[in-house]
Amino acid sequence: MTTTPRVRAPELPQNYPWLNTDRPLSLQQLKGRVVILDFWTYCCINCVHVLPTLKYLEQKYKDSLTVIGVHSAKFENEKEVENIRQAILRYDIEHPVLVDSGFRVWQSYAVRAWPTLMVIDPQGYVIGYVAGEGNRDALDELIGKLIQQHKDAGTINFQELSLSLEKQRKPLVTPLAFPGKVLASQDCLFIADSGHHRLVISTLDGKVLHIIGTGTPGLTDGSFTEAQFFAPQGMALDAENQILYVADTENHALRQIDLQNQTVATIAGTGEQSHNIHPHSGAGLQTALNSPWDLQRVENHLFIAMAGPHQIWEMQLDTGMIGTYAGTGREFCIDGDLTESAFAQPSGITTDGEELFVADSEISSIRAVGLGENAKVRTVCGSGELFGFGDKDAQGLDVRLQHCLGVEYAGGFLWVADSYNHKIKRVDAKTGICLSVLGDGVAGLQDGVGEETRFSEPAGLSVLGSYLYIADTNNHAIRRVELDTLRVKTLEFPGVCAPDVCVPV
CATH class of the missing domain: 3.40.30.10 (Glutaredoxin)
Structure with missing residues (x-):
């Protein structure tokens, strides 16, 4: 002081x-x-x-x-x-x-x-x-x-x-509230209903299967109806073992959802925010975390976009150990060795199996983080500067995004939630060429095709087959895109309602 x-x-x-x-x-x-x-x-x-x-x-x-x-x-x-x-x-x-x-x-x-x-x-x-x-x-x-x-x-x-x-x-009584992330699997959609502090599981066409969490913020393990979350965000699925991992952001914790037994357990974090930005590691439940925002599972490793300390973390799921994977903790853009690299509020993460791709929101850039020996960090596109933002389709460092929060890899391309430009963009993961494909840059809720559509601060993306699913955060909606035609449809979830308005059916 x-x-x-x-x-x-x-x-x-x-x-x-x-x-x-x-x-x-x-x-x-x-x-x-x-x-x-x-x-x-x-x-x-x-x-x-x-x-x-x-x-x-x-x-x-x-x-x-x-x-x-x-x-x-x-x-x-x-x-x-x-x-x-x-x-x-x-x-x-x-x-x-x-x-x-x-x-x-x-x-x-x-x-x-x-x-x-x-x-x-x-x-x-x-x-x-x-x-x-x-x-x-x-x-x-x-x-x-x-x-x-x-x-x-x-x-x-x-x-x-x-x-x-x-x-x-103006009370918010929408069925979903500020959904931060969405994850599509072969059978269902997992939605981080962040503003309602819960998770919603539905079929791909919107029929509700489960609502996990009471709808009030807290850190409580137990059954689907007993569990509590606090503004959950990113998710990763182990389909074989029917386990869903959740970045419980404002609880500064990682949660594990057993879909078969319908239970929730905490696997990392103490419930208190860590103020240690220096690279470190420890046992999952004994290590304080700092705003985990998104997750990507690679075999027995869970990679975490840890927004608070501006780092990428890794949890070894077989041992329960967790620690810094890349980033010094300095809020900046530095490429090169993992131990010398720097990020700026990483908020989205995906992979092609060889690299992790990160939506580095405060520098409005997409970064790539290598996996395996001699791994390096590189900037795919965006200026890499804290005030180097805008809305410009180009290649590499000439691209301008504005506080991108989500990224998803599919078929050689990265789909990017360019959140503050209210657009979805497509980036060639190798060349860094960026193209706007959805949204006209004006905040709104409008279905249609391509750039005639409108979004409002979209933040989460998931590709399944020929569809792209979007967590359209400020519209309190999930949007579905036909990738062949770029036609956008807003999904409806008739079995979902705000926690304090009615009892879900």
Whole structure:
């Protein structure tokens, strides 16, 4: 925690968009309360990691602390107010959010990094800040002292702030909520119903077979109806043994689903987030993980796109050992040896059997990671730069993507969920030539053929035979594409409903 000389906090703009409140808030109105300004952007995994800390502090000091999210967008897509509203719903954010158009507030507070938490005392002065994550105890201690000091001085305002939340104004009652990933097998679809904290298994035409999880966030093993997840994402299937592996992202855990016995077990992670970004390894259940986002099984090895520490991990399924496979932990793009390589929030993973292919979201690039002896890392396409994003079909380093979250290998090509461009692109895995094939670049829900279709932040892909299945995240939908004709259809799941709306049949 960095303390600063008491400086009068710059006032917040009243004419910018505000979310999770029915009116703009001013520091003058909040005088007598401790205020935390959370400078964030919704693509950033570190910003997402700060949200549980803020929720803890908000609940502990709800009568004297106000948290305001200041959304200062990195990507062009994140500047759209509706997309920020969707992120608020996705991450269950319950404090006001100011849309910081043009980085005005960011600049007035001299912020340099996402996330940054700025602490303002009850008299309206900035007294300290902290950048990054993992600072709950320091913030808790500082806020407690501030409240006691101002209580003694009679300058504290003990009154809970009443807010009009987005989830109250427009409740999300869709059957699926922000599905992050989808996996197609010979007999069924596995859907990570991330926003509902559960998994849905259906036939390929949408008939529901199983719903796994209670629908409320938690880390509980047991039967399909007892188990709990927290925003699950990627999956990998061992069809022979009828085992489904799940990246239980916000539980920082890997789960194993026994499809035959209909049980769920945790196989890696402690349930607590690891803050160790240095390469390391250990026994699965004794090793803390950090936001595992996607999975790829290669024989008895489970490879993990570990978004939190910007690394690729490997779990040996026969021994239960887990550890870093590639990546130093530095958020960057470095090709070469596995031990010297660097990634930037890897969020999708697939394989052709010789290499792993990774959707490296924060640098908007597709990376390849070798398997076997003398393995190397290379960049297939994309600039490899943190701010080198856009929407451009080309080859190799000239390609421009925007925060790609999903990748799937099939027949020599990589299908890429170019999430923030609302497109599906096809990349030649060897040459790096990239071509847009689905979506016109505008967020929407529109079936049809090729580039006349529309998606909204698609994030998960799975190919089965002549079909491509897409987790169309912000549309709360699963889309199916005929690869021969590029015709897109939105699937329906009549046996699925939101957990708090009805009982599934």
